Amino acid sequence: MRTAKFIGVRLAGALLVLFIVGFCTYAVFYLVPADPALASCGRPCTEQNLALARDFMGFGDPWWRQFLDFVGGIATGRTFGAGATAITCEAPCFGYSFQQNTEVLDLIGERLPVTFSLAAGAALLWLVTGVGAGVVAALRRGTPLDRIALAVSVAGVSAPVYLVGLLGILLFGFTLDVVPVGGYVDFATSPVDWAWRLALPWAVLAFAHAAVYTRLTRSQMLDTLDEDYIRTARAKGLTETKVVGKHALRNVLLPVVTVFGVDLGSLLGGAVITERVFGLPGLGGLLIDAVNQRDLPLLLGCTLFAAFLIVTANVLVDLCYGALDPRARLS
Amino acid sequence: MTAPLLALEDVSVDFVSGGVTHPAVRDVSLSLTAGEVLAVVGESGSGKTVTAMSLLRLLPATARLSGRAVFEGRDLYAMGTAELRAVRGGRIGMVFQEPMSALNPVFTIGAQLVEAVRAHRPVTRRQARDRAAELLRLVGLPDQERRLRAYPHELSGGQLQRVVIAMAVACEPALLVADEPTTALDVTVQAEIIELLRDLRDRLDVAILLITHDMGVVAGLADRVAVMREGRVVEQGEVVEVLRRPRHAYTRQLLDAVVSLTASPEAVAVPDARDGLVSRGGQVAVAGSGSVPDDPAADAVLVVDGLTVVYGGRFGLSGTRAVDGVSVHVRPGEVLGLVGESGSGKSTLASVVVGLRSPTRGTVTLAGRDITALRGRERRTLRGVVGTVFQDPASSLNPRATIARTIAEPMLLHGAPGGVDPATRVDELLDLVGLSPALRERYPHELSGGQRQRVGIARALALDPALLVADEPTSALDVSVQARILDLFRSLQERLGFACLFISHDLGVVERLAHRVAVLRDGRLVEQGPTADVLTRPLHPYTTELITAAPVADPDLQRERHVRRRTTTP
Amino acid sequence: GANEPPPGASQAQATRGGTLRILLDGQTVNYDPAKSSSLAITSLGLVHRRLTAWHNKPGEPAKVVPDLADVGKTDDGGKTWTFTLQEGLKFSDGTPITAADVKWGVERSFAPAFSGGLGYHKQLIEGGADYRGPFEGAELAGIQTPDDRTIKFTLVRPYGDWPWVVSTPAFAPVPKGKGQEADYSEHPVASGPYQLVEYRKGVEARLTRNPNWSTDVDKVRAGLPDEVVFQLGQDASVISQRLVADSGDDKFAFGASFVSPAQLAQLAGNTSARQRLVTSKSGALAYLAFNTGKAPLDNPKVREAFQYAVDKTSYQIASAGNAELAGDIATTLITEGIAGREKFDLYPTQPAGDPEKAKKLLAEAGFPDGLPELDFVVSKSNNYPDKAQSVQASLARAGIRTTIRTLDSDAYTTETTGDTATFDLTLSSWQPDFPSANANIQPLFASSEIGGGGYNLSRYRNAEVDRLIGEAQATVDPVEAGRKWAELDKRILEDSPVVPLIYTRNSFLRGSKVANLFIADFPAYPNYLQVGVTP
Amino acid sequence: MSDPLRPNAVRPIRGAALVVLRRDRWALAGALCIALLALLAVGADVLTAITGQDPYTYRIEALDPATGAPAGALGGVSGTHWFGVEPLTGRDLFAIVAHGARTSFLIGLAATAVSVLLGVVLGAAAGYLGGALDRLVTWTADVLLGFPYLVFMIALGAVAPAEVPRPLLLIVVIGFFGWPSMARIVRAQTLTLRARGFVSAARSLGAGPVHVFRHELLPNLWGPIIVVATLSIPGKIGLEAALSFLGVGIPPPTPSWGRTISSAIDWVGTDPMFLVFPGAALFLATWAFNVLGDGLRDALDPRTAR
Ligand SMILES: Nc1ncnc2c1ncn2[C@@H]1O[C@H](COP(=O)(O)OP(=O)(O)OP(=O)(O)O)[C@@H](O)[C@H]1O
Ligand SMILES: Nc1ncnc2c1ncn2[C@@H]1O[C@H](COP(=O)(O)OP(=O)(O)OP(=O)(O)O)[C@@H](O)[C@H]1O
Numbered sequence A: 001m002r003t004a005k006f007i008g009v010r011l012a013g014a015l016l017v018l019f020i021v022g023f024c025t026y027a028v029f030y031l032v033p034a035d036p037a038l039a040s041c042g043r044p045c046t047e048q049n050l051a052l053a054r055d056f057m058g059f060g061d062p063w064w065r066q067f068l069d070f071v072g073g074i075a076t077g078r079t080f081g082a083g084a085t086a087i088t089c090e091a092p093c094f095g096y097s098f099q100q101n102t103e104v105l106d107l108i109g110e111r112l113p114v115t116f117s118l119a120a121g122a123a124l125l126w127l128v129t130g131v132g133a134g135v136v137a138a139l140r141r142g143t144p145l146d147r148i149a150l151a152v153s154v155a156g157v158s159a160p161v162y163l164v165g166l167l168g169i170l171l172f173g174f175t176l177d178v179v180p181v182g183g184y185v186d187f188a189t190s191p192v193d194w195a196w197r198l199a200l201p202w203a204v205l206a207f208a209h210a211a212v213y214t215r216l217t218r219s220q221m222l223d224t225l226d227e228d229y230i231r232t233a234r235a236k237g238l239t240e241t242k243v244v245g246k247h248a249l250r251n252v253l254l255p256v257v258t259v260f261g262v263d264l265g266s267l268l269g270g271a272v273i274t275e276r277v278f279g280l281p282g283l284g285g286l287l288i289d290a291v292n293q294r295d296l297p298l299l300l301g302c303t304l305f306a307a308f309l310i311v312t313a314n315v316l317v318d319l320c321y322g323a324l325d326p327r328a329r330l331s
Numbered sequence B: 001m002t003a004p005l006l007a008l009e010d011v012s013v014d015f016v017s018g019g020v021t022h023p024a025v026r027d028v029s030l031s032l033t034a035g036e037v038l039a040v041v042g043e044s045g046s047g048k049t050v051t052a053m054s055l056l057r058l059l060p061a062t063a064r065l066s067g068r069a070v071f072e073g074r075d076l077y078a079m080g081t082a083e084l085r086a087v088r089g090g091r092i093g094m095v096f097q098e099p100m101s102a103l104n105p106v107f108t109i110g111a112q113l114v115e116a117v118r119a120h121r122p123v124t125r126r127q128a129r130d131r132a133a134e135l136l137r138l139v140g141l142p143d144q145e146r147r148l149r150a151y152p153h154e155l156s157g158g159q160l161q162r163v164v165i166a167m168a169v170a171c172e173p174a175l176l177v178a179d180e181p182t183t184a185l186d187v188t189v190q191a192e193i194i195e196l197l198r199d200l201r202d203r204l205d206v207a208i209l210l211i212t213h214d215m216g217v218v219a220g221l222a223d224r225v226a227v228m229r230e231g232r233v234v235e236q237g238e239v240v241e242v243l244r245r246p247r248h249a250y251t252r253q254l255l256d257a258v259v260s261l262t263a264s265p266e267a268v269a270v271p272d273a274r275d276g277l278v279s280r281g282g283q284v285a286v287a288g289s290g291s292v293p294d295d296p297a298a299d300a301v302l303v304v305d306g307l308t309v310v311y312g313g314r315f316g317l318s319g320t321r322a323v324d325g326v327s328v329h330v331r332p333g334e335v336l337g338l339v340g341e342s343g344s345g346k347s348t349l350a351s352v353v354v355g356l357r358s359p360t361r362g363t364v365t366l367a368g369r370d371i372t373a374l375r376g377r378e379r380r381t382l383r384g385v386v387g388t389v390f391q392d393p394a395s396s397l398n399p400r401a402t403i404a405r406t407i408a409e410p411m412l413l414h415g416a417p418g419g420v421d422p423a424t425r426v427d428e429l430l431d432l433v434g435l436s437p438a439l440r441e442r443y444p445h446e447l448s449g450g451q452r453q454r455v456g457i458a459r460a461l462a463l464d465p466a467l468l469v470a471d472e473p474t475s476a477l478d479v480s481v482q483a484r485i486l487d488l489f490r491s492l493q494e495r496l497g498f499a500c501l502f503i504s505h506d507l508g509v510v511e512r513l514a515h516r517v518a519v520l521r522d523g524r525l526v527e528q529g530p531t532a533d534v535l536t537r538p539l540h541p542y543t544t545e546l547i548t549a550a551p552v553a554d555p556d557l558q559r560e561r562h563v564r565r566r567t568t569t570p
Numbered sequence C: 001g002a003n004e005p006p007p008g009a010s011q012a013q014a015t016r017g018g019t020l021r022i023l024l025d026g027q028t029v030n031y032d033p034a035k036s037s038s039l040a041i042t043s044l045g046l047v048h049r050r051l052t053a054w055h056n057k058p059g060e061p062a063k064v065v066p067d068l069a070d071v072g073k074t075d076d077g078g079k080t081w082t083f084t085l086q087e088g089l090k091f092s093d094g095t096p097i098t099a100a101d102v103k104w105g106v107e108r109s110f111a112p113a114f115s116g117g118l119g120y121h122k123q124l125i126e127g128g129a130d131y132r133g134p135f136e137g138a139e140l141a142g143i144q145t146p147d148d149r150t151i152k153f154t155l156v157r158p159y160g161d162w163p164w165v166v167s168t169p170a171f172a173p174v175p176k177g178k179g180q181e182a183d184y185s186e187h188p189v190a191s192g193p194y195q196l197v198e199y200r201k202g203v204e205a206r207l208t209r210n211p212n213w214s215t216d217v218d219k220v221r222a223g224l225p226d227e228v229v230f231q232l233g234q235d236a237s238v239i240s241q242r243l244v245a246d247s248g249d250d251k252f253a254f255g256a257s258f259v260s261p262a263q264l265a266q267l268a269g270n271t272s273a274r275q276r277l278v279t280s281k282s283g284a285l286a287y288l289a290f291n292t293g294k295a296p297l298d299n300p301k302v303r304e305a306f307q308y309a310v311d312k313t314s315y316q317i318a319s320a321g322n323a324e325l326a327g328d329i330a331t332t333l334i335t336e337g338i339a340g341r342e343k344f345d346l347y348p349t350q351p352a353g354d355p356e357k358a359k360k361l362l363a364e365a366g367f368p369d370g371l372p373e374l375d376f377v378v379s380k381s382n383n384y385p386d387k388a389q390s391v392q393a394s395l396a397r398a399g400i401r402t403t404i405r406t407l408d409s410d411a412y413t414t415e416t417t418g419d420t421a422t423f424d425l426t427l428s429s430w431q432p433d434f435p436s437a438n439a440n441i442q443p444l445f446a447s448s449e450i451g452g453g454g455y456n457l458s459r460y461r462n463a464e465v466d467r468l469i470g471e472a473q474a475t476v477d478p479v480e481a482g483r484k485w486a487e488l489d490k491r492i493l494e495d496s497p498v499v500p501l502i503y504t505r506n507s508f509l510r511g512s513k514v515a516n517l518f519i520a521d522f523p524a525y526p527n528y529l530q531v532g533v534t535p
Numbered sequence D: 001m002s003d004p005l006r007p008n009a010v011r012p013i014r015g016a017a018l019v020v021l022r023r024d025r026w027a028l029a030g031a032l033c034i035a036l037l038a039l040l041a042v043g044a045d046v047l048t049a050i051t052g053q054d055p056y057t058y059r060i061e062a063l064d065p066a067t068g069a070p071a072g073a074l075g076g077v078s079g080t081h082w083f084g085v086e087p088l089t090g091r092d093l094f095a096i097v098a099h100g101a102r103t104s105f106l107i108g109l110a111a112t113a114v115s116v117l118l119g120v121v122l123g124a125a126a127g128y129l130g131g132a133l134d135r136l137v138t139w140t141a142d143v144l145l146g147f148p149y150l151v152f153m154i155a156l157g158a159v160a161p162a163e164v165p166r167p168l169l170l171i172v173v174i175g176f177f178g179w180p181s182m183a184r185i186v187r188a189q190t191l192t193l194r195a196r197g198f199v200s201a202a203r204s205l206g207a208g209p210v211h212v213f214r215h216e217l218l219p220n221l222w223g224p225i226i227v228v229a230t231l232s233i234p235g236k237i238g239l240e241a242a243l244s245f246l247g248v249g250i251p252p253p254t255p256s257w258g259r260t261i262s263s264a265i266d267w268v269g270t271d272p273m274f275l276v277f278p279g280a281a282l283f284l285a286t287w288a289f290n291v292l293g294d295g296l297r298d299a300l301d302p303r304t305a306r
């Protein structure tokens, strides 16, 4: 009963969040000094052509009407234009990208596997290395190892991802020639190739993200190691690995999982720069294109999708709290 | 004479922090043979816990150890990590003083017990779980399967203490180091635990290093006693010898301070039950199920009426009815002793009274106002008139606040009474509870269990409260300090006339302090009445059971009781 | 560019066969002729032929040449134009290409669903103003197809450059009745040497030979490689690193995006890669535009001061590191490689400018203490912020203070091409859509192009110039027209609506096995149609 | 000795900072670094005047005429150009880094302060008070995290009146978009902390949310706060650079580390020093805050403090 209510509230919240994100995006988009129809107007552009393009794409109406049309389209589908060239977009219709001639949902569907592969692998990598390094740094507090971990973490956050990616390609792709440069191979086609091509992007993303995990783990670990129950665990005769890796770590994970939720959510929405450097056709590129080309339907679709992932990730994280720390259960 | 199982030779421990050295243990030499029970008693803060923890090298990094601790022929202080690990939990089991913070809050009781079993025994998870259930049964925790699934915060203090004991004996160690293993237990359970320890010794030849301040427990279990004071062992000898003929002045002082239950239940006929109740004068008890009703006095500071607290079951499971229809009241200047079985809902009742939990049903009226109906500032202001001593001193102190700061906290919130300077008041309070002002700047983890408990008491008294809710306030105190605190309570009470809800399992203490006693069992109030009446002529069988189980500081008497128990419980 | 080796000098002879790769930083390529604004010699030209084509060779001005049809005839001074298609033309699906297909293609470009391509024809063809495409059954009145090989256009006014206009993408044939689906661009029916066989958005577009095309019927496309693969969504820096490394498939690749100044500097130390750098001889006109509609820049005298204040050398360095790679200093509006261009300099000074003279002119114009702070708006793309800083620094020498305002490129377009403009200065560059001076001047200086998405950024409004533009556009004879445009060039610059900066050279990098990659005088892009690979 | 009874005497952060500086050599190094950078920022004009440089003047003569890269080894490092010069412009890199410290330091720190303040207060309130407030905060955070701020910035760049001082705008905007992750972490920590005995104890004493937050929660939250705050500085400096290209930021030519670094990336192959100097400055700033943060964390934790 309570669980059902909890889930109900979260679900309602998620929908509300998505609605607000969508609405704000729409509203803000109309503050952006650019006309989405301009891109479809051609050169030279005349007032008349512009009006035609606008009308066809449904940008003729006031913006709130358009937003309602959009929301309605999710439920009932939409038709753009009329007659033989009309474009129908079946429900659920998250808009139609006129620049790309595709339904937004299809576009996202096409890109998702790439982004997902990239995000999942990188996240796993940074979680393991970040938390691992954090634990080591905490256990070896004040030693050169700790200092090195700090320097590497700081380098990771300070160095622009673009630079790291580029240097990675130069070093591992060209100079050493150990990994193929760029391109994406489906997991289904060849799992080995898939992993091999993604190895460098994973490493680059992980390098950029691991810092906060390392540092958080270290800091929380230092707090936790002084708790009485760690003493109890030691008194049981557990190995240090178990004491640290199980008893202490579990108590450390709460903030780590929180950051992870936020990071993963946003990463699934697209790791723009990494995708770009490694020529991976992921969602990030799609979103950036949508912004740059003022492709409102695509922008809205991508944004909603990204928001959906963020909300989902955060709900999952919230659910994790209870499992990780029974005291943090929402009462 | 066989070689001792454990021999401590000139053990000293110093704590070094910020360049200052605090000596905690000075040249302690003790020895223990297999199957022997050595009780270590002594002043709070005298280094008992530190000595015990030094054995398994569990002291914080700030501790400096010297001397030798030879266990089964090897020096524990010089052991390599692998060897030490085998000893920890395997050969030496350890019961920690503060059970409520000794368990990892994020793992279930079951997981932590299973782990303890599997750390030293090559058994499957299933087998380990069975063993865990068996252990819980041994320590007298009913409903083992459910307990195994529970998290530490879902158990009461006494229940946790039993879990910790179960964990320590999980691998049937050769030496059991038990640091105040019965402080949170009611007398009947305490008797069971002592029985269990005795059985371990008899059956498996386990040696026990027992740290306690309860002379009754010492008398009931120990073969030899060591008395510690200010880091040194001041007297050591056979238990009968020391208890009967103490040589050191401190030992004498200690023994003089023992409060035992003087009353013993008289065999007076119990009146007939009417409406499910038996009553005699102001004394009422239930005959069937349910709680005894209460007829609150008009000027009562605290009126608890029909209080029920249900801990919500997770994911559709039925909840625990921790307090069930309890009504009590406390008048100004009155001490209500709340005694009862471990896990019977005493702390839960207290937490509702101090406003930390809202009742499922029932009302709590404090100084004439229903606290559940109050909100915000008003509610907070009302808090100023209640002082609280928590059952678990360790977790109720902010680890990042100095104790002076902690004690001053109520004054920062409500202003110091009579407008005195908070700093002066803190010194005064420290002195009242017998803590040296030198501890002012320490942090909670730098104190002994008893010292922490006294910090909690000092904080509760800071505002001269109108109502003091004290949950086992003297459980971690040695008898001499306890006597001092009890005197303090009594004198403060006379002077200020505050009301007190006094939760304790120590019937001797209750007898001396309380005007009235309420007996709680399974969440229900089974008996209530004036102290003298309840303790001498109990109406409810459970009360009788409690009184008869209360330990006394007399070895012969305790042995005799033990034999009686043996014969009555097959 | 006298001491540069002639572009493509070291290239081996291309042979037929092989796979050519083109590395693109964009996510998409568009093969829908109606929606494309691709130059006649780049991507779209590999798949679609148009009525006419461009002949461009280094050292020669661009010429209009026959493609599907001849270069057109007019007998009424440019108001009606007749084109005759070659014989034996076939689509990739084997059906013959007829005049009706070309007509259908043009009509299709009027459908609102397929807008977005180059639309020079839309206001010119009679009846175009309110035509909404062929899919509802209506035909465009201004196009007649008397027979399968003849197509006749009737324009609303005489237009001498019409043969150029029909080289734009909309004049590619689309099989009559087809192409009503929105994703026609992903499976177009080809008329050129290649057909699109696979298109994965953001990944690649793969072109293979069109079996129904041959060099016999197409003189402007070499069609050398067996396959052309566009690799999409590649980062520009990574592209150039890959091409510098020149390994594996990248040997057969060239980059479609410009090599940046930093990469050019890097190449300077790499002889092998330097050999593979192809730099155009000239290119788009980069200019500093004034908002002539706003004080104080509505004063021609003030604007003249800028002609002397700007340091074109530092602009060159900011654009490409040195003058050689950046392009020559510009003094005219019409770019090199365009027929009829005349070279002149109305404001002669040294390349670094003459701040003293600028100050003097400003004083004469009534601003002895310099101008009030000017709003200098630039797009964030194409290193414009860097270039703007160099202009800013050089203006500062003459006491002209400016605040740079960087905008995202669409916001920039809206700010500068919108109906109202608040900026004072901006930087821009213009590459004509077809090699005629008309395309150089009219879009930038006709008053009809102010606001509403038009590119008259300086909001230059001069009735005389408007009239002269109309006259020049109506002139059919190229030589005569060229002369008129050259005159206009001078006439406009006398009013200083812009400061011509440089003719921006573009540099491209190719793999070692790419051959025949050359850049003619116009446009400053490689001719994709001629490129091949060596084994 | 500080008065232990002062309201914030729970390991007072100021006192802790002093202790750290006295005891922890690394933290001292960090503090010196920060002081140095601050000095660089404040004294930029004076420092660059020593060599007669400024970050605006073009010095084409310092460039290699063939490539536009700095003439001479190491990016043109010399007695007059301590850090060499900027490619394509010849502007003095030391002057750029020094003046850039002003922009980047100020904005990075102030924006971090804004987001930390918002994040900690909102996160703690959500976690401690729970209920509707918790939902409101979580949902707002989700909205902000999901919102395409790029679009927002573009819009802002065009809409925000020019009179609004850009540094202020940047600080508010970056700070505002930065709070959700901090809030989430603080909230998570608060959820466990509020179940702890000492928080209950304080509540039973009649402590209101504000008191509990300041005296019970905050001292136990410093660890994650310090970590997240110090590590978010480079991101904020980078964002500042990105925004300056969207018209929201500090317009060029006012130097900023982020902008210089982003243009220097292109030049790593040719003129690595162009990246090394501003990059090292950014690294040092982040590193310094981190080691100082480490030291503070330790000093604030009575159990690890030696
Ligand atoms: N980490 C520490 N740092 C500094 N002093 C400490 C530390 N731990 C304990 N002490 C001090 O060492 C002394 C001995 O402590 P210990 O815990 O052994 O006392 P105890 O005999 O067990 O007392 P109690 O009966 O109250 O538990 C006490 O004075 C205590 O304040
Ligand atoms: N948070 C909780 N969730 C579920 N059950 C709980 C929770 N807290 C306490 N309980 C259960 O409620 C009952 C009463 O607990 P309480 O702490 O009030 O006992 P107590 O009388 O104080 O016992 P003790 O003397 O051992 O401290 C116990 O059975 C305990 O397991």
Ligand SMILES: [Mg+2]
Residues within 6 Å of the ligand: B048, B049, B050, B097, B179, B448, B449, B450
């Ligand atoms: Mg102790």
Ligand SMILES: [Mg+2]
Residues within 6 Å of the ligand: B156, B157, B158, B346, B347, B348, B391
């Ligand atoms: Mg209790």
